[in-house]
Amino acid sequence: MNRTRLAAGAVACAALLALTACTPRDSADVDGDPGELTIVDALPAGTKAVDEVTWAIAEGEPATLNPAASANLIIPNLCDNLLSLQPDFSIEPGIATSAEFVDPVTFVIELRDDVTFWDGSPVTADDVVYSLQQGMNPESQWYGAFALVVPDPATGIVATGPNEVTVHFVAPDSTFRDALAGQGGAVMQKAFGEAAGDALGTPDGGLMCTGPYELADGGWKPGSAITTTANADYWNGAPLVKTLTYTFVNDGSTLATALTQGEIDGAINVSPSSRAVFEGDGAGTLTIGHSTASYSFGPTTATGPAANPKIRQALSLAIDRDQYLQTVVNGLGYVQKTLVPEFSFQSMAEADVYQAGYDALADPEVDLEQAKQLVTDSGEDVSEPLVVAVPAGAKEFEQTATIMQAAGEKIGLDLEIDEMQASDFGALFYDPAKREGVDFVATQGYLETPGVLGYPSLFVLPAEQGGIFNWSGYDDGEVTAHMMAARNATDVEAAANEFVAAQAVYAPDQLQVTLAGTYQLTYLNDELTGVTTSVAAYSSPWALHLGGK
Amino acid sequence: MNTLTRMLLERLGGLLLTLFLASIVIYSAVLLTGDPIAALAGGAKPTPELIAEIRAEYHLDDPVWQRYWEWLTGAIQGDFGRSFVYKTAVTTLVAPRFAITLQLVLLTVVLILVFGVGSGILAATRGRAVDRAVATGTSLGMALPTFVVAILLIWIFAKSLGWFPVYGEGDGAWDRLWHLVLPAISLAVLFIAYISRVTRSALVAQLHSEHVDTARVRGIPRRRVFGAHVFRNASPQILAIAGTTIAGLFAASAIAEVAFGLGGIGSLLVQAAARADLPVVQIVSLLLVTIFVVLNAVADLVSALIDPTSVEGGALA
Numbered sequence: 001m002n003r004t005r006l007a008a009g010a011v012a013c014a015a016l017l018a019l020t021a022c023t024p025r026d027s028a029d030v031d032g033d034p035g036e037l038t039i040v041d042a043l044p045a046g047t048k049a050v051d052e053v054t055w056a057i058a059e060g061e062p063a064t065l066n067p068a069a070s071a072n073l074i075i076p077n078l079c080d081n082l083l084s085l086q087p088d089f090s091i092e093p094g095i096a097t098s099a100e101f102v103d104p105v106t107f108v109i110e111l112r113d114d115v116t117f118w119d120g121s122p123v124t125a126d127d128v129v130y131s132l133q134q135g136m137n138p139e140s141q142w143y144g145a146f147a148l149v150v151p152d153p154a155t156g157i158v159a160t161g162p163n164e165v166t167v168h169f170v171a172p173d174s175t176f177r178d179a180l181a182g183q184g185g186a187v188m189q190k191a192f193g194e195a196a197g198d199a200l201g202t203p204d205g206g207l208m209c210t211g212p213y214e215l216a217d218g219g220w221k222p223g224s225a226i227t228t229t230a231n232a233d234y235w236n237g238a239p240l241v242k243t244l245t246y247t248f249v250n251d252g253s254t255l256a257t258a259l260t261q262g263e264i265d266g267a268i269n270v271s272p273s274s275r276a277v278f279e280g281d282g283a284g285t286l287t288i289g290h291s292t293a294s295y296s297f298g299p300t301t302a303t304g305p306a307a308n309p310k311i312r313q314a315l316s317l318a319i320d321r322d323q324y325l326q327t328v329v330n331g332l333g334y335v336q337k338t339l340v341p342e343f344s345f346q347s348m349a350e351a352d353v354y355q356a357g358y359d360a361l362a363d364p365e366v367d368l369e370q371a372k373q374l375v376t377d378s379g380e381d382v383s384e385p386l387v388v389a390v391p392a393g394a395k396e397f398e399q400t401a402t403i404m405q406a407a408g409e410k411i412g413l414d415l416e417i418d419e420m421q422a423s424d425f426g427a428l429f430y431d432p433a434k435r436e437g438v439d440f441v442a443t444q445g446y447l448e449t450p451g452v453l454g455y456p457s458l459f460v461l462p463a464e465q466g467g468i469f470n471w472s473g474y475d476d477g478e479v480t481a482h483m484m485a486a487r488n489a490t491d492v493e494a495a496a497n498e499f500v501a502a503q504a505v506y507a508p509d510q511l512q513v514t515l516a517g518t519y520q521l522t523y524l525n526d527e528l529t530g531v532t533t534s535v536a537a538y539s540s541p542w543a544l545h546l547g548g549k
Numbered sequence: 550m551n552t553l554t555r556m557l558l559e560r561l562g563g564l565l566l567t568l569f570l571a572s573i574v575i576y577s578a579v580l581l582t583g584d585p586i587a588a589l590a591g592g593a594k595p596t597p598e599l600i601a602e603i604r605a606e607y608h609l610d611d612p613v614w615q616r617y618w619e620w621l622t623g624a625i626q627g628d629f630g631r632s633f634v635y636k637t638a639v640t641t642l643v644a645p646r647f648a649i650t651l652q653l654v655l656l657t658v659v660l661i662l663v664f665g666v667g668s669g670i671l672a673a674t675r676g677r678a679v680d681r682a683v684a685t686g687t688s689l690g691m692a693l694p695t696f697v698v699a700i701l702l703i704w705i706f707a708k709s710l711g712w713f714p715v716y717g718e719g720d721g722a723w724d725r726l727w728h729l730v731l732p733a734i735s736l737a738v739l740f741i742a743y744i745s746r747v748t749r750s751a752l753v754a755q756l757h758s759e760h761v762d763t764a765r766v767r768g769i770p771r772r773r774v775f776g777a778h779v780f781r782n783a784s785p786q787i788l789a790i791a792g793t794t795i796a797g798l799f800a801a802s803a804i805a806e807v808a809f810g811l812g813g814i815g816s817l818l819v820q821a822a823a824r825a826d827l828p829v830v831q832i833v834s835l836l837l838v839t840i841f842v843v844l845n846a847v848a849d850l851v852s853a854l855i856d857p858t859s860v861e862g863g864a865l866a
Contacts, residue, residue, distance in 0.1 A: 202636045204638075221645060222635055224718065247810070258810065261714075263715060
């Protein structure tokens with residue numbers, strides 16, 4: 001009953017999104033051939049039971065399934081978040097029937113009383129307090145979401161009833177509710193977590209959550225597969241798939257062959273470079289969904305040309321975005337104007353305010369004369385080559401760096417590519433010593449949950465206020481004031497207006513030169529359906545409605 | 550003490566010394582390759598406090614020799630440390646993957662011995678035309694790197710004909726064998742060609758030797774001369790080369806494992822190196838060295854058993 005209603009909802013939403021995506025906006029906003037792409041964010045729910053589905057994780061085997069420590073595509077099917085993220089990036093009640101600020105600094109979460117963990121024990125307020133407190137640990141992936149919670153664990157997050165949890169804040173926080181629809185709001189069992197200790201989420205330690213699929217004892221065989229089974233008592237209806245097994249395929253072409261041959265049933269985030277293979281004859285179909293992911297590059301130094309906005313603007317003006325899209329993502333992307341993509345806010349309250357703010361930004365265009373002028377005007381000494389760091393062996397990044405190099409050449413900037421080993425590249429992001437001698441770094445990122453503040457905060461705020469990637473030392477009083485006002489706003493309209501005001505100032509300074517927005521690419525066997533195909537898959541049980549056609 | 554026992558003891562001593570030296574080299578080389586903090590922090594953005602905590606927990610600030618000593622004493626007791634990435638004992642990580650690599654290598658060895666030695670014998674004994682044909686085949690085989698063979702096999706036998714799976718290791722004995730056939734062939738081609746050449750030249754050298762001529766003149770049947778003299782005398786040389794080849798297969802299998810999505814130690818090593826999972830890189834490297842050294846020793850020993858005179862010759866060197 002419940003499922004049918006949801007299924008209808010999913011179809012309607014897919015159709016609606018397809019329509020909006022196909023409606024041409026202004027001509028500069030679209031890539032080469034937008035009419036050919038149909039954007040679908042969820043496939044119609046399955047109707048037939050299926051014994052076994054084999055799913056490939058394109059990113060390789062995860063290090064852990066602990067939702068506080070990692071983000072990967074397996075966790076969302078195992079652990080529910082307090083609020084439920086929909087394929088269109090809207091937020092619905094989940095384990096929490098409501099989660100709202102009752103005054104500017106007090107947030108109350110009311111829980112359903114019929115949700116149980118896999119072992120049959122009910123979810124209590126204590127379990128939710130324990131789970132949320134994981135985010136208070138600086139080691140947590142979601143630490144930033146809890147930054148304004150009263151830091152003392154005894155008073156910050158407390159159980160105020162058998163099914164009620166209250167979170168106290170030091171200042172109002174307009175972003176907290178959205179974060180609960182992501183893994184920052186993942187619910188785990190306290191007793192299990194405390195017994196497992198550091199091993200929680202590892203092959204040895206296991207996990208105890210409430211999600212539609214269960215991780216059995218010994219279900220994770222390190223190096224080969226993670227086997228999960230349907231949770232027959234799932235509060236939102238049991239899944240149709242009895243056993244969902246994840247395998248790990250790092251090699252893009254091996255994955256493409258295994259998928260099109262039907263040996264693996266599906267995968268999310270398949271490589272755009274195999275587009276022709278996926279669109280040819282094969283066991284399944286490629287679905288293109290909305291994503292918040294984008295490619296960009298940014299400065300890694302507070303000195304020299306890279307730290308000068310004029311140099312970044314010049315490089316941006318010398319890069320042909322359409323060519324970039326064709327080369328790097330095989331046409332499966334779109335021109336994105338700034339750090340925060342449209343899909344991030346399209347289902348938020350005041351979405352029209354955010355959209356108007358986005359539309360008002362200048363479109364990236366190629367203008368070599370103006371670019372050369374900017375290099376001259378910058379007053380920077382550009383006789384020494386600027387170093388661009390990319391991870392070694394990653395084709396998309398090598399291409400990105402090569403395109404940057406070619407663009408630089410046209411406007412008198414000499415760029416040198418430094419391919420770094422994965423571990424060294426990773427170290428760039430926290431070890432200042434590793435950034436010495438590097439001027440730019442090319443990156444790819446996505447946002448798991450709706451919300452506009454978290455991502456730009458990392459780049460535009462001073463380091464002590466959360467700008468941990470603000471390596472160029474950007475410090476604009478106006479931007480900081482608007483960003484802070486947006487986070488501390490107590491009504492949605494003020495939050496939207498403050499953010500748009502901040503964006504209008506920081507976007508032209510290109511703290512990250514956004515090169516392209518990309519789509520979420522999902523390949524699924526033609527006998528199956530029901531998968532979430534938008535970037536919401538990172539934060540919602542995307543296989544809940546998976547089943548036979 | 551007879552020659553064989555002495556050789557055995559010498560071999561054992563040499564083996565332990567090699568392993569000890571290898572462990573030092575591997576331990577220090579791995580330390581030089583990268584900063585483990587990124588792997589240890591597991592993707593989170595570490596604060597300075599967290600970095601300090603991790604450094605203390607994993608003794609990263611202790612002197613290298615002290616860390617090596619702790620690692621070595623642990624390893625002797627069967628504790629090879631915990632994976633930085635999976636936070637689990639590396640032995641539980643390596644054991645199931647080793648089984649897959651072992652099965653792949655065994656199947657490959659069967660292919661190499663049957664087709665490599667077989668075609669070598671044919672080339673040496675069945676006249677000029679066969680010799681030419683085998684020579685052409687082996688030239689081609691030697692020119693084909695494993696990953697090219699893998700792509701060809703996937704394209705022909707998995708995609709076009711659909712006879713074999715392209716991915717994974719399968720469940721159960723038959724399914725496993727079925728999944729390992731193409732990876733084993735892709736791995737074997739180069740070595741079949743190599744062993745075939747070695748076999749042929751060793752046999753040809755024996756066929757032209759004096760004692761074979763003498764045996765023939767004495768009227769001993771061809772078949773018996775070949776078995777008792779030619780092949781027997783040539784086999785230590787073939788075995789010595791085959792031993793090295795087989796030992797090398799454990800490392801070479803990484804290419805086939807990655808191409809066919811097999812979860813063996815080769816693909817584990819590739820992933821662990823990319824993620825700077827140092828304890829895993831250490832144990833897999835050491836395991837590969839151990840296998841190499843042990844198999845070489847075994848090959849020498851078997852050669853010695855077949856032909857004790859070879860002990861005094863090249864095999865002991």
